[in-house]
Amino acid sequence: MSPAERASWQRIKALFESARMQPADQRAAWLDRACGDQPAVRAEVLSLLEADAQSLPWLDGDVVEAVPALFAPERPGSPHAVAMPERVGPYALVRELGRGGMGTVYLGKRADEQFDQEVAIKLIKRGMDSDELVARFRRERQILATIAHPNISRLLDGGMTRDGQPYLVMERIEGEPIDRFCERHQLPIARRLGLFRSVCDAVHHAHGCLVVHRDIKPGNVLVTAEGVPKLLDFGVAKLLDAAHGPARSMVTTGAVPLTADYASPEQLRGDVITTASDVYALGVMLYELLTGRRPHQLASLDRRAAERRVCETDPPLASTVAAVVDSGRPQRRWRRQLTGDLDRIAAKALHREPRRRYGSAAQLSDDLRRHLAGLPVIARPDTLLYQAGKLARRHRVVASAAVLVALSLVMGLVATSWQARIARAERERAREEATTATEVADFLAGVLQETDPFARQGEEMSVPALLDRAAVRIEDELRGQPRVRARVLETLGVALGRNDVLDHARTLLEEALAIRQEALGPQAPETADSLRAIGGLLRRAGDLAEAEAALRRALAIHQARGGAESVAAAEVVGELASVLRERGAFDQAVPLARQSLSIRRARFADGSVEVAEALNDLALLLTERGDLAGAEPLYREALAMYRARHGEGHPSVGITLQNLSDLLLKQGRLGLAIESMQQSLAITRASVGDSSHLASGLNTLGVLLRRADRFEEAREAYEEALALQHRLLGSEHPAVATTSTNLAVILMTVGDLSGAEAQLTGALSILARQNGNEHPARVQSLHVLGQLRLHQDQPDEAVVAYRQALMLVEQARGREHPQVASVLVGLGRAQLAAGEAPAAEDALRRALAIRQAALGPEHDAVASAKSWLGACLTAQQRYADAEPLLVAGYQHLRASRGAEHSSVQMAWDRLQLLYRERGR
Amino acid sequence: MLRSCYRNFLLLSDSCSAMADDTTKLLSAWRAGDASALDRLLPLVYDELHRLARAAMRRERRDHTLQPTALVHEAYVRLIAQTRVDWKNRAHFIGVAAHLMRRVTMNHAREHGAAKRGGGALKVSLTAHDLPGGSAPAASAADDAGVEDVLALNQALDRLERQDPRQARIVELKFFGGLASREIEEVLDISRSTVDREWRMARAWLKRELL
Incomplete structure (x- = not known):
C-alpha cells in the first residue's frame, strides 16, 4: 500500500466510525458533508455501512460454529482410512x-x-x-x-x-536374516562369531546412546550382499535416559510388539527392561547361530506356558543340542567345539537374572574374542556365597547390636514358621521342616556363639564378618544338605532384610532360591517359599514390579500343586496384596487380602498372630481405598490380638497403632490420632530403634503435628524421617518422595517457598522414575504443587497441577473417593484465584457432595468445602447464597479447631470479604 | 471463554516436556528479537495443532466437539514448559497459534471439499448419523456457512490483510482462534474499545466481500 492509499484507508476508517454513530437515515447527508470532494471515499464508506447492516451470523462465531459439518467426528471406514497413501x-x-x-x-x-x-x-x-x-x-x-x-x-x-x-x-537395507545367511553359506563357528560380534558392537553403540532395542532377533539383523550385518527396526526402542532411570516397559498388554522367542524373562513378565534385556536377546541369537535351535522350544506353548518356561527353566547347554552340520565336519565335532567356553558364554548371556548376565553387549563380544584367541573367558558357573562375600566387604562397620537383633529375629522366625507348618497339617512336609528347623537352629546357635564378645576377645562382630563366617561354616558343615543350607540362607536373608540390610539380604535369598530350584525342583513348595521371601524383600526395597513377579511365580507353584488354600499360599497372597496396594492397584489387592484373611481364619486358632497380620493388611488396604468405616474394626480386632499375645510393648502393637492413627486422621479425629501415634512411636523407638518403620512413623507424626499447627515440631519429625530413609532405604525410594512432599507442605507454610519447590521437584522425579507417571502417590505431590503455585501467585499453573492430580486420583480411586474431594477443593481454589469462579463453583460443589456422602455432614472437611464454595459465590456476586455457606463453614470449623487455627482464620477472612463486597 | 477452554485442557505429560523446552526457548528467542526462531517455532506449533485438531475430530462423544480456543490453549499447554514462561509469552504464543489454526483449518477445508467432490454419498452419512436429534448441521441451514464460504472468507482475509493487517489479525484471532475480545486485547496489547471498533469495521468489510 502506498502512503497515499494508507492515508485514504485511515480516512475511510475514521469516517466509517463516525458515520456509524449517526442515525441511519442521516448518514448519507452526513457523508456528503464530510467528504464532498472525495466521491471514491464516500462510495467506499457507504458500501461498508450497507454491508454492516447486512446479516451474516456465522461470521460472529468461530469457524467451528460456522461450519460444524467440517469438524464432525470421522466415522471409521471413512475415505480417510485408505490403504497405501501415494x-x-x-x-x-x-x-x-x-x-x-x-x-x-x-x-x-x-x-x-x-x-x-x-x-x-x-x-x-x-x-x-x-x-x-x-x-x-x-x-x-x-x-x-x-x-x-x-x-x-x-x-x-x-x-x-x-x-x-x-x-x-x-x-533401506537389502539382505538376508543373519540365521539364514549363516545356514546358506554353511559358515564355520569362527565366521558366525565374527558376524555376531559386529551385531554386539552395534547394540553396544546404541546402548551408549541410551537406547535399548528391545526386539533383537535374526529377522531384524540383515546381512547385506557385502556380508555386512545391519541391525534394523528400533520400533520399540525407548530412551534410557540417565535422568529417568532404567527404561520401563510401558505396556504389558501386547501393545509393545515382542517376539516371545527372543524376549527375556523380565520382558515377558513386564518388568523393568534394561540393556540386560538386549544382552539376553543377543544370547538367544548366539545360541541359535551356534546350534541351529532356540534355547527354549516355545512354538507349541501358549503365552503363559512360554513365559513360565523362559522364566523358570534354564535352557540345555548349547553343545548338547547343536544340530548344525558344518560342511565336511560331523555333528559330533561341531558339538565338541561348543563344549566349555561357548556353552558358558551362551549360558551367561541367557542368565535368567539380568544382573548375572554380561554387564554389556561389549563384554559379551569381548568374551567371544577371548575365546577365539584362546584366552580364558570370564563366564563361569555361579559360585555359592561368592557374591555375598564380595558385597559384604563393602559395608565394613555395622554395630553388633544390629547383628544380635538380626539373629534373635532369626531364632524367632524359625520357631514361628515351624509352628505354622504344623498347623498346616501337611504331615510329611512338616516332619521334614521340623528336622530342618532344628538343624538350622543349631547351626545359627553356633554362629551366634561367635558373636559373644568374650569368645571373640572383645572384638565386635560386624554383619560382613558374620556373613563371611557363616559362609565358611555353611560350606564346611552343611555340604550335601541343600535343604538346610537353603534354609539357613533364607532365614539369615529375611532377618537382614528386616534390618534394612537389603542388598546382602537379596544375595542370600537368591542363593537359597537357586539351591532349592536345583535340589528340590522349580515347582517345590520350598522354592515357592524362597520366591515369597524375595518378593517380600523387594517390596521393602521398593522394587514393586520385581516383587510382584516373584510373588506371582510363588503363587503359581502353590496353585499348580493344588495348595491354593494352604497357609503358605495365604502368605504369598497377602504379600501380593500389599505389593499391589503399594503399586496403587487397589481393586486387584482387596480380594487378595480378603482371601488371605479367610484362609488364615480357617487355618489358625482365634486370636493368633497370623490372623492379626491379615486383619491389619486388609484394614490398610480399605483405608487406602477410602473405606474408613470398614477398616476401623479390623484394626481394633488386630490390636486386641497383638496385645493379648505379645503385651503392650511389642513392635506389632506399635505398627498397628500407627496404622490406626492414620485412619483416625483420615476420619478427622485429630486428637485421637496424635495420641495413638505417640504411643506407637514410643514402642517403636524402644523395641526396634532406627528403622524404616520408625521413619514412616515419624512421617505420620509430622502430618498430625502439622494439622495441629505445630509446624516446627512437624518439620523436625519430617527431617528426622527423611534422614533415616535416605540412610536406610536409599534416595530413590518412593517413601522418600512421600516424606519430601510432606516436608514441602511445612516449608510452604513457614514461607520457605524455594525450599518447598526443591523438595517437590525431587519427589516428583523419584515417583516418575520408580512407578511411572500414573502412580497415585503422584497425586499427593501434584496436589501440593498446586498449593505451592497458589502461594507463588500462579493460579493458572496451580489449575494445571490440580487438573493433573484430579485425573490421576480419579483413575486410581474412582470419582467418589474423599481424596478426589481434596483435589477438587484445591482445583476450585485455584480456579477462583484465576478468576474462573463458575468453574470453581462446579469443582467445589462436587467436592462438597463427595465429602458429605463419604464423611458425613459433621466432618471438618465438609465445613471447609462449604466455606470455599461460599467464597466462590461471593466472587459471582451471589451474596445471598454465599452467606449461609460461609457462616456455617466458619462456625463449624471454629467449633472443632478453635478460633486460633489458621484454617479458621482463613474461613473468617472469606466471610469478611463477603461483607465488604456486599457493602459496596 | 476461558472457562470453557480449561474444560478442554489436556494435561501436560512428561513425554512432551522435552519438546516443551524447545518451544519455550524458541518463543523466548523470538520475543527477544531472533526472527529465525519463529521459523523454527511455526512447524512445531503447526504439527501440534494439526494433530490436536485431528484428535478432536476423531473424538466420538458429542461433548467433545472441537473448539478452536480449546485447541489453541491445549497446544500452549503441551508445547510450552509451564514453569518457565511468563504471561506475555502466553499471549504471544496464542497469537501465533491462532494464525496456525487458520492454516490447519483451511487445509482441512480444502481436503474436505475435495473429498466431497470425490464421493457424493459421504456428506449424507456424516451428518445424518453422527449428529442425531434433528440438529444435523446441514450446509443449507440459514445460519451455517458452507465449506466454500470459509474458503472464500479465508481469501477475503488475505486481501484485508494487505489493506489493514491489524484488522485481519483480529478476525483471525476471533474467528479461527476462537478468542474472546478480552483475550484479543491481551494478545495484541490494545484496548478493548479498539478491538471492538476494528472488529466492527473488519466485519463490515468482509461482509461486503462475501455477500
Whole structure:
C-alpha cells in the first residue's frame, strides 16, 4: 500500500466510525458533508455501512460454529482410512514391505527425483495415533537421529503427513536374516562369531546412546550382499535416559510388539527392561547361530506356558543340542567345539537374572574374542556365597547390636514358621521342616556363639564378618544338605532384610532360591517359599514390579500343586496384596487380602498372630481405598490380638497403632490420632530403634503435628524421617518422595517457598522414575504443587497441577473417593484465584457432595468445602447464597479447631470479604 | 471463554516436556528479537495443532466437539514448559497459534471439499448419523456457512490483510482462534474499545466481500 492509499484507508476508517454513530437515515447527508470532494471515499464508506447492516451470523462465531459439518467426528471406514497413501512428505510410496505392531513399512522413493534413493518408510497405524503413541513416535525419531553406526540402519528423515500421521524414513537395507545367511553359506563357528560380534558392537553403540532395542532377533539383523550385518527396526526402542532411570516397559498388554522367542524373562513378565534385556536377546541369537535351535522350544506353548518356561527353566547347554552340520565336519565335532567356553558364554548371556548376565553387549563380544584367541573367558558357573562375600566387604562397620537383633529375629522366625507348618497339617512336609528347623537352629546357635564378645576377645562382630563366617561354616558343615543350607540362607536373608540390610539380604535369598530350584525342583513348595521371601524383600526395597513377579511365580507353584488354600499360599497372597496396594492397584489387592484373611481364619486358632497380620493388611488396604468405616474394626480386632499375645510393648502393637492413627486422621479425629501415634512411636523407638518403620512413623507424626499447627515440631519429625530413609532405604525410594512432599507442605507454610519447590521437584522425579507417571502417590505431590503455585501467585499453573492430580486420583480411586474431594477443593481454589469462579463453583460443589456422602455432614472437611464454595459465590456476586455457606463453614470449623487455627482464620477472612463486597 | 477452554485442557505429560523446552526457548528467542526462531517455532506449533485438531475430530462423544480456543490453549499447554514462561509469552504464543489454526483449518477445508467432490454419498452419512436429534448441521441451514464460504472468507482475509493487517489479525484471532475480545486485547496489547471498533469495521468489510 502506498502512503497515499494508507492515508485514504485511515480516512475511510475514521469516517466509517463516525458515520456509524449517526442515525441511519442521516448518514448519507452526513457523508456528503464530510467528504464532498472525495466521491471514491464516500462510495467506499457507504458500501461498508450497507454491508454492516447486512446479516451474516456465522461470521460472529468461530469457524467451528460456522461450519460444524467440517469438524464432525470421522466415522471409521471413512475415505480417510485408505490403504497405501501415494506419497508421504517428499517420498512416493512404491509398495508395502511389511507390517508391525506399530505401523506399516513401505518402500519409498524420493519423489522430487533429486537423487535416486530407495528408502523404507514406516507409517504409524491409523487409529493407533493416540497421544501416547504419537509421543513415542516423536521420541523414537529424536533418539534415532543420534545413532550413527555402520551396522545400524540409518534414520534419514521423519515427520508428519498432512493429516497428522507420523512417519519415519529409514535407510533401506537389502539382505538376508543373519540365521539364514549363516545356514546358506554353511559358515564355520569362527565366521558366525565374527558376524555376531559386529551385531554386539552395534547394540553396544546404541546402548551408549541410551537406547535399548528391545526386539533383537535374526529377522531384524540383515546381512547385506557385502556380508555386512545391519541391525534394523528400533520400533520399540525407548530412551534410557540417565535422568529417568532404567527404561520401563510401558505396556504389558501386547501393545509393545515382542517376539516371545527372543524376549527375556523380565520382558515377558513386564518388568523393568534394561540393556540386560538386549544382552539376553543377543544370547538367544548366539545360541541359535551356534546350534541351529532356540534355547527354549516355545512354538507349541501358549503365552503363559512360554513365559513360565523362559522364566523358570534354564535352557540345555548349547553343545548338547547343536544340530548344525558344518560342511565336511560331523555333528559330533561341531558339538565338541561348543563344549566349555561357548556353552558358558551362551549360558551367561541367557542368565535368567539380568544382573548375572554380561554387564554389556561389549563384554559379551569381548568374551567371544577371548575365546577365539584362546584366552580364558570370564563366564563361569555361579559360585555359592561368592557374591555375598564380595558385597559384604563393602559395608565394613555395622554395630553388633544390629547383628544380635538380626539373629534373635532369626531364632524367632524359625520357631514361628515351624509352628505354622504344623498347623498346616501337611504331615510329611512338616516332619521334614521340623528336622530342618532344628538343624538350622543349631547351626545359627553356633554362629551366634561367635558373636559373644568374650569368645571373640572383645572384638565386635560386624554383619560382613558374620556373613563371611557363616559362609565358611555353611560350606564346611552343611555340604550335601541343600535343604538346610537353603534354609539357613533364607532365614539369615529375611532377618537382614528386616534390618534394612537389603542388598546382602537379596544375595542370600537368591542363593537359597537357586539351591532349592536345583535340589528340590522349580515347582517345590520350598522354592515357592524362597520366591515369597524375595518378593517380600523387594517390596521393602521398593522394587514393586520385581516383587510382584516373584510373588506371582510363588503363587503359581502353590496353585499348580493344588495348595491354593494352604497357609503358605495365604502368605504369598497377602504379600501380593500389599505389593499391589503399594503399586496403587487397589481393586486387584482387596480380594487378595480378603482371601488371605479367610484362609488364615480357617487355618489358625482365634486370636493368633497370623490372623492379626491379615486383619491389619486388609484394614490398610480399605483405608487406602477410602473405606474408613470398614477398616476401623479390623484394626481394633488386630490390636486386641497383638496385645493379648505379645503385651503392650511389642513392635506389632506399635505398627498397628500407627496404622490406626492414620485412619483416625483420615476420619478427622485429630486428637485421637496424635495420641495413638505417640504411643506407637514410643514402642517403636524402644523395641526396634532406627528403622524404616520408625521413619514412616515419624512421617505420620509430622502430618498430625502439622494439622495441629505445630509446624516446627512437624518439620523436625519430617527431617528426622527423611534422614533415616535416605540412610536406610536409599534416595530413590518412593517413601522418600512421600516424606519430601510432606516436608514441602511445612516449608510452604513457614514461607520457605524455594525450599518447598526443591523438595517437590525431587519427589516428583523419584515417583516418575520408580512407578511411572500414573502412580497415585503422584497425586499427593501434584496436589501440593498446586498449593505451592497458589502461594507463588500462579493460579493458572496451580489449575494445571490440580487438573493433573484430579485425573490421576480419579483413575486410581474412582470419582467418589474423599481424596478426589481434596483435589477438587484445591482445583476450585485455584480456579477462583484465576478468576474462573463458575468453574470453581462446579469443582467445589462436587467436592462438597463427595465429602458429605463419604464423611458425613459433621466432618471438618465438609465445613471447609462449604466455606470455599461460599467464597466462590461471593466472587459471582451471589451474596445471598454465599452467606449461609460461609457462616456455617466458619462456625463449624471454629467449633472443632478453635478460633486460633489458621484454617479458621482463613474461613473468617472469606466471610469478611463477603461483607465488604456486599457493602459496596 | 476461558472457562470453557480449561474444560478442554489436556494435561501436560512428561513425554512432551522435552519438546516443551524447545518451544519455550524458541518463543523466548523470538520475543527477544531472533526472527529465525519463529521459523523454527511455526512447524512445531503447526504439527501440534494439526494433530490436536485431528484428535478432536476423531473424538466420538458429542461433548467433545472441537473448539478452536480449546485447541489453541491445549497446544500452549503441551508445547510450552509451564514453569518457565511468563504471561506475555502466553499471549504471544496464542497469537501465533491462532494464525496456525487458520492454516490447519483451511487445509482441512480444502481436503474436505475435495473429498466431497470425490464421493457424493459421504456428506449424507456424516451428518445424518453422527449428529442425531434433528440438529444435523446441514450446509443449507440459514445460519451455517458452507465449506466454500470459509474458503472464500479465508481469501477475503488475505486481501484485508494487505489493506489493514491489524484488522485481519483480529478476525483471525476471533474467528479461527476462537478468542474472546478480552483475550484479543491481551494478545495484541490494545484496548478493548479498539478491538471492538476494528472488529466492527473488519466485519463490515468482509461482509461486503462475501455477500
